[in-house]
Amino acid sequence: MTTMNRQFLLNARPVGDIKQTDFKMIETAMPEPGADEVLVQVQYLAVEPAMRGWMENRADYVAPLEIGDLMRGWGAGKVIESNNARYPVGTIVSGSFGWQEYVVSDGKTIPLQAVPEGVETPASMGVLGITGMTAYFGMLHIGKPVAGDTVLVSGAAGATGSVAGQLARIAGARVVGMAGTKEKCDWLTEELGYDAAINYREEDVAAAVKQHCPDGINVYYDNVGGEILDIALARIATNARVVICGGISRYNLTGEIPGPKNYFNLVFRRARMEGFICGDYASQFGEAVEVLSGYLKSGELKHRETILDGFENTPEALKSLFSGSNMGKQLVRVAD
Amino acid sequence: MTTMNRQFLLNARPVGDIKQTDFKMIETAMPEPGADEVLVQVQYLAVEPAMRGWMENRADYVAPLEIGDLMRGWGAGKVIESNNARYPVGTIVSGSFGWQEYVVSDGKTIPLQAVPEGVETPASMGVLGITGMTAYFGMLHIGKPVAGDTVLVSGAAGATGSVAGQLARIAGARVVGMAGTKEKCDWLTEELGYDAAINYREEDVAAAVKQHCPDGINVYYDNVGGEILDIALARIATNARVVICGGISRYNLTGEIPGPKNYFNLVFRRARMEGFICGDYASQFGEAVEVLSGYLKSGELKHRETILDGFENTPEALKSLFSGSNMGKQLVRVAD
Numbered sequence: 246m247t248t249m250n251r252q253f254l255l256n257a258r259p260v261g262d263i264k265q266t267d268f269k270m271i272e273t274a275m276p277e278p279g280a281d282e283v284l285v286q287v288q289y290l291a292v293e294p295a296m297r298g299w300m301e302n303r304a305d306y307v308a309p310l311e312i313g314d315l316m317r318g319w320g321a322g323k324v325i326e327s328n329n330a331r332y333p334v335g336t337i338v339s340g341s342f343g344w345q346e347y348v349v350s351d352g353k354t355i356p357l358q359a360v361p362e363g364v365e366t367p368a369s370m371g372v373l374g375i376t377g378m379t380a381y382f383g384m385l386h387i388g389k390p391v392a393g394d395t396v397l398v399s400g401a402a403g404a405t406g407s408v409a410g411q412l413a414r415i416a417g418a419r420v421v422g423m424a425g426t427k428e429k430c431d432w433l434t435e436e437l438g439y440d441a442a443i444n445y446r447e448e449d450v451a452a453a454v455k456q457h458c459p460d461g462i463n464v465y466y467d468n469v470g471g472e473i474l475d476i477a478l479a480r481i482a483t484n485a486r487v488v489i490c491g492g493i494s495r496y497n498l499t500g501e502i503p504g505p506k507n508y509f510n511l512v513f514r515r516a517r518m519e520g521f522i523c524g525d526y527a528s529q530f531g532e533a534v535e536v537l538s539g540y541l542k543s544g545e546l547k548h549r550e551t552i553l554d555g556f557e558n559t560p561e562a563l564k565s566l567f568s569g570s571n572m573g574k575q576l577v578r579v580a581d
Numbered sequence: 582m583t584t585m586n587r588q589f590l591l592n593a594r595p596v597g598d599i600k601q602t603d604f605k606m607i608e609t610a611m612p613e614p615g616a617d618e619v620l621v622q623v624q625y626l627a628v629e630p631a632m633r634g635w636m637e638n639r640a641d642y643v644a645p646l647e648i649g650d651l652m653r654g655w656g657a658g659k660v661i662e663s664n665n666a667r668y669p670v671g672t673i674v675s676g677s678f679g680w681q682e683y684v685v686s687d688g689k690t691i692p693l694q695a696v697p698e699g700v701e702t703p704a705s706m707g708v709l710g711i712t713g714m715t716a717y718f719g720m721l722h723i724g725k726p727v728a729g730d731t732v733l734v735s736g737a738a739g740a741t742g743s744v745a746g747q748l749a750r751i752a753g754a755r756v757v758g759m760a761g762t763k764e765k766c767d768w769l770t771e772e773l774g775y776d777a778a779i780n781y782r783e784e785d786v787a788a789a790v791k792q793h794c795p796d797g798i799n800v801y802y803d804n805v806g807g808e809i810l811d812i813a814l815a816r817i818a819t820n821a822r823v824v825i826c827g828g829i830s831r832y833n834l835t836g837e838i839p840g841p842k843n844y845f846n847l848v849f850r851r852a853r854m855e856g857f858i859c860g861d862y863a864s865q866f867g868e869a870v871e872v873l874s875g876y877l878k879s880g881e882l883k884h885r886e887t888i889l890d891g892f893e894n895t896p897e898a899l900k901s902l903f904s905g906s907n908m909g910k911q912l913v914r915v916a917d
Binding site for chain 2: 470475489490491492495501502503504505506507508509510511512513514515516517518519520521522525
C-alpha cells in the first residue's frame with residue numbers, strides 16, 4: 246500500500262478558462278488516524294461549476310480559498326482504518342474531503358455521511374450530493390411547480406438540471422429541457438421523461454421555446470444565464486418563478502458581463518427572479534435525501550454519471566463541465 | 582358655459598422622448614348625461630411614467646391604446662349635472678376619465694370613486710390614486726419591510742417613491758432615498774422622515790449607498806432601473822427583496838437596453854427580484870385607501886403635489902416626469 250497522499254492545491258486564481266496550472270499536485274505523507282478517527286480512502290470526487298467561484302474567491306457564501314489551500318470538494322470513499330465504532334472498516338462515507346486521495350476525520354472535523362443502503366456510490370454523489378440537494382431545494386422550495394405548470398430547465402442534462410427537471414415532472418408539470426447535444430436531448434425525452442428538449446447549439450432557441458411553451462413558462466430553472474436567460478424572461482407567464490441556480494455561461498468570462506435585458510418583463514408578468522444557496526437548507530438535507538433515495542429506488546428518478554478515471558485528472562474533469570461534455574454528474578474515480 | 586369638450590388623442594407612438602406631436606388635441610361636443618348618468622367636469626388629471634408604456638402599447642397588462650384613441654388617464658372632478666341619486670351635483674369623484682375636460686358615466690361605464698372626506702382632491706389623486714396604491718402594495722406586499730430593515734428607494738421624491746419610503750418608515754425601517762436635486766433630498770430628510778438622502782446627480786452613488794447602508798439593503802424599491810439598480814444589487818443583504826416598480830431611466834431609450842449585470846448577486850445573497858402590477862390588487866384598494874387616509878389625517882404621511890395649470894399642458898406635464906422636475910405627484914389642473 247502506498248505511503249503517500251496526493252493532493253491538489255489551489256495554485257492560481259483562474260482568469261478566463263480554468264487551466265491545469267491553476268492547480269498544483271503535491272505528495273504528502275499518508276495521514277494517520279488518531280483517537281476516534283478513521284482513515285478514508287477516497288473513491289470518487291465530484292466536480293461542480295460553482296468551484297470556479299471558490300477558486301476566484303467570489304462565492305462569498307463559503308469561506309475563502311487562499312492560494313496554497315487544499316482545493317475544496319465533495320468526495321466519497323471507504324473507511325480503511327478505524328478507531329471509531331460508528332464507522333467500521335469498509336463503511337462507505339461521503340463528505341467535504343477536498344481534492345486528495347486520503348482523509349482523516351473523527352466524523353466531526355469533517356462531517357461524514359453514510360451512503361444510504363441500496364444506492365450506489367456514484368449515484369449518491371450526484372443525486373444525493375450537492376447537485377441533487379441544489380435541484381431539490383431550488384426546484385421545490387423556490388420554483389414550486391404545480392400540476393399543469395410548464396417548467397423550462399437550462400443545463401437540463403447536467404447533474405443539477407437533470408434532477409430538477411425530473412422533480413418538476415414528478416410534481417405534475419410539463420417539462421422542457423435545454424441541452425447542447427442530440428445525445429443529451431434524447432436522454433431527456435427518452436429516459437428522463439421530459440416532454441420536450443431543445444438543442445441550444447442547433448436550434449433557434451427563441452423559436453423553440455415559443456413552440457414548446459405556447460402558454461408561457463411558469464417556472465424557469467436557470468443554470469446558464471446569458472442569452473438563454475433573456476429568451477426565457479421574454480416568455481415567462483404571469484406569476485412565473487425564475488430560479489437562478491447557476492450561470493455557467495458567465496463563469497469563465499472576464500470583464501463586464503451583460504445582465505438580463507428582459508428583466509423588466511418581471512413587472513409585466515408579476516413575476517419573481519430568485520437566487521438561493523443550497524447550503525442554507527442543510528438542516529433539511531436529511532428529508533431531501535430520504536425523498537430522493539425513494540425516487541431512486543422506485544426508478545422514478547433516473548440518473549447518469551460521467552466518470553473520468555485517475556486522481557491526477559481532477560482538474561480536467563472540472564474543466565470539462567464548461568465545455569459541456571458531461572451527461573449527468575461528472576465524477577472522478579480516484580480508486581476502486 | 583362652454584359647449585365644447587377638449588380631448589387629447591394618441592396621435593403617434595413615442596420614439597425616444599415623448600413629443601407634443603405624439604398627441605392631438607381636438608374639440609368635440611360636450612357630452613350629455615342620459616338616464617342614470619352624471620356629467621363630471623374634470624378638475625385634475627394625473628400623469629404617470631407608466632403612460633409611456635400605454636402609448637407604446639408595450640404595457641400588456643392593460644388593453645392596448647390605438648392611434649386615435651382618447652389618451653387614458655386618471656382624473657378627478659365635480660359632478661355638474663346628475664341623473665343619478667348616488668352622485669348628486671357637487672360630488673367630487675375620481676376615475677379613469679382619460680385626457681378630457683368632461684366625462685359622462687352612470688358610475689359603472691367608468692367606475693366613479695368618491696374622494697374620502699377630509700382629504701383634499703390633489704392629495705387623493707396621488708396618495709389615494711394609482712401611485713399611492715402602487716407604493717402601498719409594492720412596498721408592503723412585495724418588499725415587506727420589517728423593523729430594523731434598511732430600505733433604499735429610488736425616485737424617492739416622486740409620487741410613488743415618496744409614499745413607498747414613508748410606508749417603510751412607518752413599518753420601522755431605516756429609509757434611504759435617492760433623488761435628483763438638493764431640494765428633493767431636503768424634502769425627504771426634513772419632511773418625510775427619511776434617515777438619509779442621496780443626490781444621484783451630484784454624489785458618487787455607489788459610495789453613498791455604501792455609506793448609508795453599511796449592513797446592506799434589505800429592501801430596494803426601484804423606480805428607475807439602469808445603473809442605480811446595479812449599484813443597489815451590488816449591496817443587497819442576505820434575503821433581500823428587490824421590488825421592481827418602475828424603470829424610468831429605460832422608458833425613453835431606444836434600441837437594446839442593458840439589463841442589471843449584478844443580477845447574479847441574487848444567488849450569493851439568496852435574494853429575490855420581483856415585479857408587480859398595481860391593478861392586480863384592485864380588490865384590496867378599499868383597504869389601502871382606508872389605511873393611507875388614516876395616515877394622511879394623522880399627519881404620519883406627508884405629501885406634495887406639483888401642479889401644472891391648463892388642460893392644454895397635459896402632454897407637457899407627462900414629459901416633465903422624465904426630466905424629474907416634479908416633487909411628489911404631478912397633476913394638471915384642468916378647472917378650479
